[in-house]
Amino acid sequence: MDVHHRRIIILCALATMFALVGGLVAAILIGGLVHGTLSALISEDSSNAVAAIIALACVLATGGVWGYALARIMQSRATRRMTIVGALGYGPPLIAVGIALAMLEVEIIERVALPSVPAHLIYTVLFVPATFVVASVGALAISIATEKSGRVRLVFGAGLAAAIAFLVVNVTMDWFGWRVGALLAEQRATMLVVTFIASAAASLAGGAMIGDWARRK
Numbered sequence: 001m002d003v004h005h006r007r008i009i010i011l012c013a014l015a016t017m018f019a020l021v022g023g024l025v026a027a028i029l030i031g032g033l034v035h036g037t038l039s040a041l042i043s044e045d046s047s048n049a050v051a052a053i054i055a056l057a058c059v060l061a062t063g064g065v066w067g068y069a070l071a072r073i074m075q076s077r078a079t080r081r082m083t084i085v086g087a088l089g090y091g092p093p094l095i096a097v098g099i100a101l102a103m104l105e106v107e108i109i110e111r112v113a114l115p116s117v118p119a120h121l122i123y124t125v126l127f128v129p130a131t132f133v134v135a136s137v138g139a140l141a142i143s144i145a146t147e148k149s150g151r152v153r154l155v156f157g158a159g160l161a162a163a164i165a166f167l168v169v170n171v172t173m174d175w176f177g178w179r180v181g182a183l184l185a186e187q188r189a190t191m192l193v194v195t196f197i198a199s200a201a202a203s204l205a206g207g208a209m210i211g212d213w214a215r216r217k
Helices: 003-038 044-074 079-112 119-146 151-175 190-215
Strands: none
Touching (some): 003 079, 003 190, 044 079, 044 119, 044 190, 119 151, 151 190
């Protein structure tokens, strides 16, 4: 692997991390701020709807930035198509997976009521596959936009790399005392911290796989 190919991999990994994790953070912060401001003025359902729209706009915008950045790194002529596909391949899947996670969490914790299953295990079982889905869909979108071969390898490679990176960070932080659902975990926002750092690692891994796929073509 020469310097140019290594550069593509590193830049794709960094662009993926900064754009996608940045969009996630922006969606959480801005959506939460909007919800907190509007909750005193309108109904809870209405404020939730507005916050959700704002969050979707954030991840759509940063997904577009991601697609554009990858197009420039790959020196692709399909800059506009990759920008659009990047937005659609990241924003809607992320929101859909987030809604699914919330519903599954309620189903498992409140209805199934499994007191013998620790919260951190439930978190891992839900979030690792969710990471695989988001990364795979995003990689699929980029592969469609570039119209290159090796699509199946990219989709599963990026998904697995992202899921494994998320799992490794989650387990490592758990070992160092950052366990989701543990005593005082809510006070120091353990779930948010673990999710943020693990998502950053997953984005780096998935982005690196996209870069490796791009430099082989």
